Amino acid sequence: MNWKNEVFNRKTEIIRDIQDFLKINSVLDEETAGSGKPFGEGINKCLTTLLDKGAGHGFCVKNLDGYAGHIEWGEGEELIGVLCHIDVVPPGDGWTSAPFAAEIRDGRIYARGALDDKGPTMAAFHALNILKELNLPLSKRIRLIIGTDEESDWRCVEHYFKHEEMPSAGFAPDADFPIIYAEKGLIDATLQIECPAHEKKANLVLEEFQSGKRLNMVPDEAEATLSGTVTDDFKQAFTTFVKEKHGEGQMTKKDNTVIVKVLGKSAHAMEPNNGVNAGLILAAFLHTQTLDTAGHHFVKTVFEAFYDDTRGKKIGIACDDEMSGELTLNVGRMNYQAEQGGEIGINIRYPVTKKSGPIQESLHTLTGIELSSFQDSQPHYVSKDHQLIKTLQKVYQEQTGEKADLISIGGATYARSLKAGVAFGPLFPGRPDVAHQKDEYMEIDDLLRSVSLYAQAMYELAK
Ligand SMILES: [Zn+2]
Incomplete structure (x- = not known):
């Protein structure tokens, strides 16, 4: 024929x-x-x-x-x-x-x-x-x-x-x-970060933190609003830090607050390493600064669980197989409000021969983090x-x-x-x-x- x-x-x-x-x-x-x-x-x-x-x-x-x-x-x-x-x-x-x-x-x-x-x-x-x-x-x-x-x-x-x-x-x-x-397999999960009581007395207070909109994209923009005194050292450290991490930093004064912004690079969540996660860079930087207790707790939790790790090693879900390679993890969305605590949306893509059960279990047992939603589309x-x-x-x-x-x-x-x-x-x-x-x-x-x-x-x- x-x-x-x-x-x-x-x-x-x-x-x-x-x-x-x-x-x-x-x-x-x-x-x-x-x-x-x-x-x-x-x-x-x-x-x-x-x-x-x-x-x-x-x-x-x-x-x-x-x-x-x-x-x-x-x-x-x-x-x-x-x-x-x-x-x-x-x-x-x-x-x-x-x-x-x-x-x-x-x-x-x-x-x-x-x-x-x-x-x-x-x-x-x-x-x-x-x-x-x-x-x-x-x-x-x-x-x-x-x-x-x-x-x-x-x-x-x-x-x-x-x-x-x-x-x-x-x-x-x-x-x-x-x-x-x-x-x-594809997982969309939402995590709540419980934060200790907010104290207004700190020199620098994290009022708001916002990064990304969609779970399946690496966020290329993140913004934090801080109230209090921003020193020259802070500004200097910010510029240096962001540059080192391949992002771009901006800082603007608005009334009694300072808005700190990081621009990264967008990429599809199926390979977060192709992008530069603006939200994680911003959280990692703020983690090096002295903030109010609640704000510090939020950025510290994010830093310890997710920073510089798109394979889920830090939270104990890393795995791989021969057919489809490594599990990938994208922190697509982060929101924090003083007084209210923080919420993180993640997208996980897990190898075809693995199951979502153990991943869900691991997310459930993270300290200080509560798993509030979990949607799974099997491999x-x-x-x-x-x-x-x-x-x-x-x-x-x-x-x-x-x-x-x-x-x-x-x-x-x-x-x-x-x-x-x-x-x-x-x-x-x-x-x-x-x-x-x-x-x-x-x-x-x-x-x-x-x-x-x-x-x-x-x-x-x-x-
Ligand atoms: Zn089509």
């Missing part, structure tokens, strides 16, 4: 379909949401357009109350799933051509959703359509499962799998080639010898001539909503990841290559 030829012969139709599909604005829109269209008009139009197209080509299709849908081909007991999504993030500003114009320039289609994930969704549809047109014998069914809320709360897959069967294996064309087979992985992995590796190697290395990540892909699922494309190695950015695009050649890969993958998995 020459898969690439089959795709080449349908090239014009595929590109036209992808362009038309990208022209539908499918951003979540609660305003126009209603019965049968829980995520608004745009998403609903996109879903029904694709399902109608499937029906028109003679596939079995189903719409699950507008939450999700599927397009099915093949026969047999077993089901293979291909999980895509048609919702997109808002386009934002600064586009060269309109984000829903799907303009072609230099061999690329530019549009919100070109890469994530409407381009690949239509690519997968055409892959399935090739199997149908060639009338290849299959012993399993293949379902293109179409999600509509991936960019927000995954209410689509939640609804879908409440009512529909879970495929025995499958892939999601919503991340990177070759194959992402392991995704770490997801498919064994290296699983037939799914073997098949996708074979297909990828055959068609690209490149080795299909297995990738393990600290993030989460859509594949984790399948029981035995991996992420398989659409971004080829070396290509920039422009998902969620202005001027999002997909190389037309890559789109066509992915149709060919998906077609063979579906066939090999279901034959």
Whole structure:
């Protein structure tokens, strides 16, 4: 079977379909949401357009109350799933051509959703359509499962799998080639720091401390408000300290207070070492100064538990495994108010073969720190010898001539909503990841290559 030829012969139709599909604005829109269209008009139009197209080509299709849908081909007991999504993030500003114009320039289609994930969704549809047109014998069914809320709360897959069967294996064309087979576990936790009674008499009082907003990002800004006397020594020490830690410091006087600010460097929480945590630098500096008892207690606790440690060694949760590496810890948010005490929000990504129980236990037993919330999304992985992995590796190697290395990540892909699922494309190695950015695009050649890969993958998995 020459898969690439089959795709080449349908090239014009595929590109036209992808362009038309990208022209539908499918951003979540609660305003126009209603019965049968829980995520608004745009998403609903996109879903029904694709399902109608499937029906028109003679596939079995189903719409699950507008939450999700599927397009099915093949026969047999077993089901293979291909999980895509048609919702997109808002386009934002600064586009060269309109984000829903799907303009072609230099061999690329530019549009919100070109890469994530409407381009690949239509690519997968055409892959399935090739199997149908060639009338290849299959012993399993293949379902293109179409999600509509991936960019927000995954209410689509939640609804879908409440009512529909879970495929025995499958892939999601919503991340990177070759194959992402392991995704770490994710924990969001909130910790309260109990502080001793506040005493106003100290020379320098920590009134407020604020750092970061989101747990999954390294904060690049932190601010503390101090009242009392700020000496020249303090200023000098601050400048030197912050510089040494690769941050940038600012100090401003406001009425009877001084605002001390640190700028760091933002990074994704899956590798906090790529950033500079402004909040931890500020806490570590304040820890070297003489503050009121409560304020000192807060920064000391932060310093002792988290400073200069993104692996959880200081709080006794460090662990690692061969498949996915070390546990990572990001202190994404910190708040402190005199009289009220402090609150810290952390994001932990733990190795795929570990459990969250012992981590929760360790957080519970920290001295002077109370664990007030703990949310866990368990690790997801498919064994290296699983037939799914073997098949996708074979297909990828055959068609690209490149080795299909297995990738393990600290993030989460859509594949984790399948029981035995991996992420398989659409971004080829070396290509920039422009998902969620202005001027999002997909190389037309890559789109066509992915149709060919998906077609063979579906066939090999279901034959
Ligand atoms: Zn996506």
